[in-house]
Structures are given as structure tokens and as C-alpha cells.
Amino acid sequence: MVDVTTSESPSDASLHAGGACLRAVDLACRRGERRLFSGLNLQLQPGRLIWLRADNGRGKTSLLRLLAGLAAPESGDVLLADRPVRKAAALGLRPVYIGHANGLKEDLSAAETLTFMARLHGRSTGQGGAAVPAALTRMGMASRIDAPVRTLSQGQRRRVALARLALEDAPLPWILDEPYDALDSAGIGALDGLLGEHLARGGSAILTSHQPLAATAPPAQTVWLGRNGVEERS
Numbered sequence: 540m541v542d543v544t545t546s547e548s549p550s551d552a553s554l555h556a557g558g559a560c561l562r563a564v565d566l567a568c569r570r571g572e573r574r575l576f577s578g579l580n581l582q583l584q585p586g587r588l589i590w591l592r593a594d595n596g597r598g599k600t601s602l603l604r605l606l607a608g609l610a611a612p613e614s615g616d617v618l619l620a621d622r623p624v625r626k627a628a629a630l631g632l633r634p635v636y637i638g639h640a641n642g643l644k645e646d647l648s649a650a651e652t653l654t655f656m657a658r659l660h661g662r663s664t665g666q667g668g669a670a671v672p673a674a675l676t677r678m679g680m681a682s683r684i685d686a687p688v689r690t691l692s693q694g695q696r697r698r699v700a701l702a703r704l705a706l707e708d709a710p711l712p713w714i715l716d717e718p719y720d721a722l723d724s725a726g727i728g729a730l731d732g733l734l735g736e737h738l739a740r741g742g743s744a745i746l747t748s749h750q751p752l753a754a755t756a757p758p759a760q761t762v763w764l765g766r767n768g769v770e771e772r773s
């Protein structure tokens with residue numbers, strides 16, 4: 540098993556720094572006729588960042604969706620704080636998943652679509668909704684808060700989708716599929732700032748990126764996905 544930290548038992552680790560440990564145990568995944576991987580073991584502990592790498596079509600998105608509890612594995616388990624991830628959701632323990640589709644509403648403004656997303660995921664938008672413009676400002680979107688999503692560029696749309704992370708204050712795992720796509724260096728720096736704060740409060744994150752992580756990114760463990768699971772490489 541790739542373990543990003545120490546010899547702590549899983550239950551110790553799940554309590555560490557108030558964060559929740561996410562574990563994949565002997566996971567197998569099939570898409571259509573093809574088995575993408577089997578025997579996959581992975582542990583994401585509080586305070587840690589994993590950069591998940593592999594060639595196109597290898598199964599990174601499929602793995603992230605399993606870790607988020609959005610799909611069921613062919614076999615094996617995904618555990619969040621020692622509970623099956625799909626059952627943990629009922630207790631309010633749910634990883635934060637942002638896929639490579641932004642999922643924004645074209646006819647809403649940036650603020651409205653972020654408010655909609657926050658409500659969908661049961662997150663507070665603060666007194667009078669004040670956390671929403673603050674989150675968009677964190678992602679460098681202060682001047683486009685009221686702009687309709689359909690008028691935003693790809694990078695701006697990505698920033699709005701990622702602004703959701705600024706509304707998250709629980710130390711739960713973040714699962715981010717190609718979060719840096721379409722971002723310029725300021726956007727990358729803004730996301731890295733949010734990631735750093737999240738890890739510091741006991742959160743954790745696993746993300747994919749085909750490009751090397753920027754110097755602004757928190758230190759990450761690099762993990763490669765193959766047919767027989769994951770292996771750590773520098």
C-alpha cells in the first residue's frame with residue numbers, strides 16, 4: 540500500500556489533526572470490457588497531497604470517481620475515516636470532488652452559480668451570502684462576480700468552479716481532476732494557496748495534472764497508476 544506518512548494505524552490516522560483518512564483497499568476497476576487496474580491500495584492521510592499520474596486513458600478519472608464514492612468498484616473498498624465512503628456520505632463525511640467538467644449554469648452569474656453549487660453540496664455561503672464574493676475574489680474573479688457564466692473564458696470558468704473550494708472549511712479529502720486545466724499562473728497560484736491552507740488545517744487532497752506542479756504547490760507525493768495499482772516515484 541502506498542502510505543504517504545507514517546506507521547499510524549488507519550483509525551489513528553483518521554483522527555489525526557481532525558482530518559479524515561481516505562483509503563482504497565484492494566481496489567479493482569473495470570470500464571466496459573477492459574479492466575483498468577486491480578489490487579490497488581492507496582492511503583491519503585490528513586495534511587497530505589498526492590499527485591496522481593498516468594498516461595491518457597490509464598484510469599485516473601475512473602480512480603478519482605471511485606475515491607469520491609461516485610462510482611462503485613468492481614471489487615475492493617474505499618474507506619473514509621474507516622467507513623465505506625458511500626455510507627460515510629450519509630453522516631456528512633463526503634470528499635469534495637471537482638471533476639474536469641466545471642458543471643456551471645450558463646445562464647446564471649458567477650456568484651449565482653457558485654451559490655447554487657454551495658447549496659447543492661450543503662455548504663454555507665455565510666451571512667447574507669457574503670462568502671460567495673469572497674470566494675470568487677480569492678480566485679481572482681472579483682471583477683466578474685455578476686458576469687453571466689456564458690460570457691466567461693475557459694480559465695475564468697475553471698476559476699469559478701474552483702472557488703467552491705474557498706467555501707470548504709472541513710478537513711475532508713479534496714479530489715480534483717485536472718484542476719489546473721486552463722488556469723494561468725495567477726489562477727494556479729490562487730488554487731495552490733487554497734490547497735496549502737486546506738492541508739494546514741488537516742485536510743488532504745489528491746489531484747491529477749499532466750503538467751508538472753508549479754513551485755507554488757504544496758509538497759506532493761507523486762504516485763503513478765498502473766494495471767497492478769499505484770507505485771510511488773519521485
Ligand SMILES: Nc1ncnc2c1ncn2[C@@H]1O[C@H](COP(=O)(O)OP(=O)(O)OP(=O)(O)O)[C@@H](O)[C@H]1O
Pocket residue numbers: 570571572575593594595596597598599600601602
Ligand atoms: N463510460 C465508459 N465506458 C467504457 N469505457 C470507458 C468509459 N469511460 C471511460 N472509459 C475508458 O476507461 C479508460 C480510462 O478512462 P479515464 O477517463 O479514467 O482515464 P484517464 O487516465 O483519466 O485519462 P486522461 O488522462 O485522458 O484524462 C479509457 O480507456 C476510457 O476509454
